[in-house]
Amino acid sequence: MSFLIDPIVHLKPYTEKEFVEIAVKVLDREEDIEKDGTTFIAESVFSKLKTTNIRQCVRIARSAGNDISNVRVIVAAFQKSTTEM
Numbered sequence: 001m002s003f004l005i006d007p008i009v010h011l012k013p014y015t016e017k018e019f020v021e022i023a024v025k026v027l028d029r030e031e032d033i034e035k036d037g038t039t040f041i042a043e044s045v046f047s048k049l050k051t052t053n054i055r056q057c058v059r060i061a062r063s064a065g066n067d068i069s070n071v072r073v074i075v076a077a078f079q080k081s082t083t084e085m
Helices: 016-030 035-047 054-064 068-083
Strands: none
Touching: 016 035, 016 054, 035 054, 035 068, 054 068
């Protein structure tokens, strides 16, 4: 029976540099935001929300729309909502 069980693969977590590079590429491809904005979102998600979840970057980008000045407020709201859980 052991031949039916797949081995568990452990992956190293992204470094900040890797995460930012990947998130910027995804946001550039999926969202209409300038490069400075995509980098700011990715760095904020990594440093403030303490996650490497690309989906968080997409949520924040979509919530901010084309107004990157909203990102700080949105990140603060996400921080507050995760600390209250």
